[in-house]
Amino acid sequence: MNDSLHLWLIPLFPFAGFLLNGVLGSRLPKWLVTTIALLTPLWSFAIVLSAARGLLGFGATLPSLPFVETCPVGWIDAGALHIGFSFVLDQLSLVMLLVVTGVGLLIHVYSVGYMAHEDGYWRFFSYMNLFMFFMTVLVLAGNALVMFIGWEGVGLASYLLIGFYFQKNSAADAGKKAFIVNRIGDFGFLIGIFLLLANFGTLTFSEIAGKLAAAPAWQGGVLTAIALCLLVGATGKSAQLPLYVWLPDAMEGPTPVSALIHAATMVTAGVYMIARTHAIFDRSPFALGIVAIVGAATALFAATIGLVQNDIKRVLAYSTISQLGYMFLGCGVAAYSAAIFHLMTHAFFKALLFLAAGSVIHALGGEQDLRKMGGLRKKIPVTFWTMTAAVFAIAGFFPFAGFFSKDAILYAAFLHGPGGKLFWFVGVVTALLTSFYMFRLWYLTFLGESRSHDVHPHESPWSMLAPLSILALLSIGGGWIGMGRFGTFLAPVVGMSASEGGSTQLEILLSIVAVAVALLGWLIADRLYRQRPESADNLAAAMPAGYKLLINKYFVDEIYGYTVVKPLLAISQYVLEWVVDVAILGGATWLLAGTAQFAGAILQRWQSGNLRSYAAWLALGAAVVLLFFLLPATLGMHVSGMGR
């Protein structure tokens, strides 16, 4: 069929890969595992590309967007509820798909090298394919419930991949934590779905948008509630305050996983979801405000923690959280295209950062502590140069990709209503911090002298470097599309915000400020870590409280531990199990049984074995029976006598 894109094939290929490798992988030769693992996302990518080709005007004409494909058989048909498997391809999902399958494919390739010597090679790739499957389902989803499939599914894949080294308690813990925290977010999403169902009677995004469009005056109220519930879901998946805690721990997984799931794709699902349901958010300024606040706060918050982390992957993790905060900020100021734009560029450079970090770690034989690195520039040059491109991109230097997208968000924030300036200011401060800690990482890793003597770094294999290089190119050039074009492209889906029209003088001015700030961050890092390496420690020593606060990540995990987890366990154990279950309910049962037994004991005493006692009881019984019969009769006579 010419007019069919066979969207369902996009997730299906990775799923097939998952099944093949998952079921048979342990028995297949390694090369076959690799082939299956790589070919399946490649096919998906190819399909996406073929679709994109038409859209971008390169090839044959394709059906107009949005293109909807629905499975003829419904999924859940119960009573009045009809939910089908429907996939939607529009500009938004296309961009996401390109990122997901493209970056995903690159990371798969990278993993071939990175994971080459791991035991669960086949297991790793089957999980990766599973992730690709769920992620593409999430992106393509035409209704909220199908999206929820992907939503939960990527959480599952993330859980499995974080816990890949399951023999390590920390890894298993991290996986569990990720899943459960995500589930808390999913709880919000689910409630949101219920609210949608209750208020719209449908979960299909287009129908919801249509119904909203039909009621132009409908604002706030229940829509705010829906939006906030969805936001909870998004904060869970996209590691925003207050549900970000799982992401740093997720670094326990293999590095390609961190790159793919916890940097480039899955964590951006929240942003994607908000963009997808923007019709609802648009009707609730309050909810949007919350989104912006959450985003800005997270951006700043995570950046401060990132300043002092010593684990290379953790720095990147906090930077991811911070960057996701930007995206949320973008959504919060209704600049969805900007947010998606940043999402895309971020996918390039953050994947690159992680992969490069992975390469570093690979080179150092598993070392992740920044304090034990240094002087790697010469030893692993390709890694160094690609990483450098990424650092510049994330720091927001012109003309790297990050510059364009971050700038678009900051500009949109600046223009956004009363709080906009504040958001912008927070964004700029975050940019400063980002620049600082990224260069700190850069310095500590590559420059200076090696601080560890017993390692012999070596450059990574080709399979790892090739993806690095491609991503480096994208990090450099990915932003050149320009916000204007990108915004126009996405406009049919997410609309156009005021800031996305084109560049103005103000925007240029703001850009200059941003670049200046980034430069400032570099300079500070340069001063602290290149010129006077000891001064950083001095600074930390000078502000022990602050440093302690930061290095311990504001004690958030501990706070959660003491306010949520421990009380829950304690209440379950002591109040519910011991008091309610054992003492009250068990006690009640025991009491009933005990009463019966006690009564039994009393009645046994009755059986004294003494004949005369027995006779006494018989006599009593006889007297009672006699009384029983005679008394009513006597009374009756008396009464009737009275009657007479």
Added chain:
Amino acid sequence: MTYLNESILTIILLAPLAGAALIVILPDRGKLPAWIGLLTTLVTLGLTLHLPAHFVLSQHGFQFETSRLWIENPAIYYHVGVDGLSLWLVVLAGLLAPIGIVASWNAIQQRRKIFYALFLVQQTAMLGVFLSLDLMLYYGFWELSLVPMAILIAMYGRKDGSKAALKFFLFTFIPSAPLLVAILWLYANTGTFNFADLQILIASGGLPAGPLCWVAFAFLFAFAVKVPVFPLHGWLADTFSEAPVALAMVVAGKLGLYSMLRFHVGLFPVQARALAPWLVALAVIGLLYGACLALVQRDFWRLLAFAALSHLSLITLGIYGLTFTGWDGAIYQILNHGVVDGALFLLLGILEARYGTSQIASYGGLAAKVPQTATLFVITSLAMIGLPMLNGFVGEFLILSSTFTGVNRGWAVAATVGVILGAAYMLWLVQRLFYGPQSPLAAGKPASDLRPGELLILWPLVALMLGMGVAPSIWLATIENRTGPPTLKGSITLPQPSLSLAAPGEGQQ
């Protein structure tokens, strides 16, 4: 074929009994009883599959019906039949039986004859409960199901079997006393035990309302203990931790929940509605309570017991939400729970058989040693905590969404919280059993992974979980063709979400 359609239910009921008789007659030599048991249950399963294959979707009411006078006065009929409500439950019962046999294959080392014979009797009793359309016949099977169960728990209990068996028996037997009185009262006032007749007679309003209320309550109470509904779950944990795996997997839920739907809500819709808010509340409390307690259990059977409490409470919520969709979800979830719990029991039973303990703390790091077990366990756990595309989700979603849209948002939200806790305890269990460094126990015992026979039963189950998660319509279509209570029809359906009601903004305009 017509003849078969008429007698198929009788054959289904008799098949396990025949197997039991065969086991009793033949000598107790080696695995002979187990083989006969397996064969019988497989045949029974095959027979039950006849039902969905020949179930006429377009035809309303009971199908495959047979009705014969059994006892003249009082008029008790041997009256059996299935509708959408019981159809898949029968198949489920048929499916769980071979699983139970496989679970017992190596766990039961001695006195196999008694075990398998009683197991098959239990099977008949359970099928009988699902099939009976005469209240006395139903009650007969209902009580009969207790005996083999209790005896086997007493015989094969892990530590103090007879105590647990007694607890189980009394907990379920004593509440059935009011149930019998209620049934007798109905008979005394209507002169029939026939389900359909009673449904009409009760709906007609000819019976005095006050006593009817108590009658309905007696029904409910008996079922609620059997399910169990919080706070009547006292027997559950002990039974789970003592009962042989094959029995534990059939003991909770199904019978009670089915009975609630058929005989409480089905017969007494008005009274059920009056009590529904309370039950919804209890169900949600039980859901959260079970989940919380499951978090802190040290023994995996007890953990599973409280998890079951939590899940069964969810189904109860679906039933007493009194919405059409909720019932769909509830019935579907009963099936899911059966499949998932069956697999979990089987897996944990295998672990216990190989490692000799059910203390979670003794385990750890098993995944490297028994990867297949770990994989299947994780998949089953995921199905249990309601991951989309696996079966648990569909039921959960239907129940929760119908509760949210049609019953009460607060309770629905609270119930959803319980679902999250479900993920917590299950994943924690997975982690403590399979992940982390290997425990001394795990390292010390050269235990093997799953055997072919076990795989042969587990993979189809997993496939079923997936199938039921992806294509629930296959089941839901039949489930919806059930005979609802006459008065409830039309009065309660899924509250059609209407924009005009839900969107105040539009109203203001």
Added chain:
Amino acid sequence: MHLILFFIFAALCLAGAVNLLLQTHPINSALSLIVVMTSLAVLYLLLGAEFLAAAQVIVYAGAVMVLFTFVIMLLNAGREERTLGSRAARVVGFPAVAAFLALLATVLLKAHGLGRAAMQEGVTSTDDLSAVLFTKLLLPFEVTSVLILIAILGAVALTRHGDGERSASK
């Protein structure tokens, strides 16, 4: 005349009964019982039951009580032991008997239409008695033979030493 006889023998009856209770030696109790029984025989006579009066003396006072005495002698039963005994008998039994008697007394004393007994009235001849006994009540009469058979069987089975019982088997 009737009145005097009634009072004398009723008093004898009661005295005998009370003495039966008060005596601690079984043989004394047995003698007291014989007093009661013979007094009752006189009362039967007063009520016109000649045959019964005779039977009472022969069967009861004679046969039955002889049996009792015989057993007392056989077992060499001595005075009653002063055992602590039963509290229930006192606490429960006596009030119960009192209530029982009181209730019966109300019934009997308030009963309507009860006649009076005079010496010459309603003497039943043995003829009348046997006429009924061997026609209308033939069956009970015959059945009594089974009863007596059983009594004999039982007495034999119980008192005969189990010579072939256990010792023989061992």
Added chain:
Amino acid sequence: MAQPGIPLAWYLMLSAILFSLGVIGFLIKRNLITVFMSIELMLNAVNLSFVTFAHQWHAVKGQIFVFFVMMVAAAEAAVGLAIIIAVFRARATLAVDRIDLMKL
């Protein structure tokens, strides 16, 4: 006295009192044989009632009943005393209060 003789109720009362005394005897006597005698006393009391009622109704049946009761009493005496002998042989006591091997 308007009528000759005495009221039958007196006989009946005598019977009731004798019966009660028999019951009391059962309660207070400590020797199996005397306990058994108390029962005989009760039966005799009932017999008096029967004879009285027979007089009241001029019914022979009452007297025949008494006759049968006597026979039954005789049979009972035979069996009862045999049992008492058996008890004495097994336990070497006739004290009622010691016959309490089985209780609770």
Added chain:
Amino acid sequence: MNPGDMLRILPEVVLTLTGVLIMLADASLPPNAPRRALGWVAALGTTLALWASLWQLSLPAGTAFYSTVETSPFTVFFHVLICGIVLVVLLLSLDSLPAESHHQGEYYALVVLGAVGMCLLTSGIELLVIFIALEISSIATYVLACYRKESGRSPEAAIKYFLLGSFATGFLLYGIALAFGATGTTQIYELSRLLPTAQNHTMVLAAMALMVVGILFKVSAAPFHVWTPDVYEGAPSPVVALMSTAPKAATFALLLRVVYEIFPTLRSSWAPLLWCVAVLSMTVGNVAALRQQNVKRMLAYSSIAHAGYLLAAFAGLGPGGIAAASFYTAAYAAMNVGIFAVVTMVGGYDDQRSMIADYRGLIYRAPLLGGLLIFFLTSLVGIPFTAGFFGKFYAFSAAVGGNAIWLALIGLLNSGLAAAYYLRLAFVTVQPAPDTESFAKVATPTVGVAVAAALLFTVGATLVLGIIPTQALQAAETGAHTLQVPAIDENPAYITVGTQQPR
């Protein structure tokens, strides 16, 4: 009297002749000859009697011997029941009595002759006949209870049973005397005709009270049950099997006759009493049984409870009350004789292993006995598809039919409570026995042909009454109709006592 009258007491005649034959044979056999064959003679005679009873169905219902006995489906029902019980008990005794006992002849004769009394008790319609029949059956059981006279317990049981039994007979007799005093007759039909118009209403009431006391004692209903545990514990097990069922069935028949035929008009008086007694019996029986360690004693308490259930059947005055009570008697007999058969085999004639702990692991030592024990216990619990269930079902459905819902509820809750101790025994049976010396020594009881037949009968009866009870129930119903029951009035006066409407 006409010759046809003999046909109306044919079973009794057959039994009597059998008894006499056994006595004669016993006397004429050499002292050391085995007397086991006499048991078979007794069994044969009982079978003949059973057949004779069934044959009596072909006679038109009617009376004989100047209206002192009658033959009706009601009497036939109980005759068959009693003969059946006696037959099974005889079979049981055949294998459980010590083979070398010299008293076997007397034993069988006593059982058979006792059965004459029991049979006559159900068919007598003249209080004199009933009194004598009662004494026959009682004296026979007194003697049988004492049968293991060399042990200390058996004579104790007998003396307790005997003295208390006679004591209670005194009350019954006094009641009869008062009834006679109120009407001048002792023929049941005349009584029921005359009583409503009797001058002395209170005397009638007192008569009824005392008669009921005497009968309730015999059926061991609370509070007249105190003798039961001691007697059951001490008496030999086969005898307990007999006396917990056959005389009890006969006395229940008598109770039915007394309350429904003699005092039907006083229903408003006796129904509440029986209501109370029923509730008290089941509760006392079940609760006291909970802590019992001795199996026979436990079953004694259980029989008290079952008497309560049985009373509940007609205390509620439902339309099927009499039939339900009759049926229950049969059902109870089937399972109780069965369980006592098992107890006899396990415990031995000497009751050496009668504690619950002795039953540990029984099912592994003796699978058949263990399985049957569990089966009978299940039936006693009242699990469907056994006689116990349908007995209970009919009893309580009669109660509910009579609007005595509370009675039914209490009864069924009680049966739930009862499950606790029945199952305790059942579960002990399936527990693996410890490998200690004392358990190793326990001999595995051997099941002979006679006992096997007895067990087969009881199992069969329990199953038949549980699965296809229609015929038995029809028999019970036909019997109930022939009992002269005036129509149950619509609004019984007891309703305020028995049945507070649940609110």
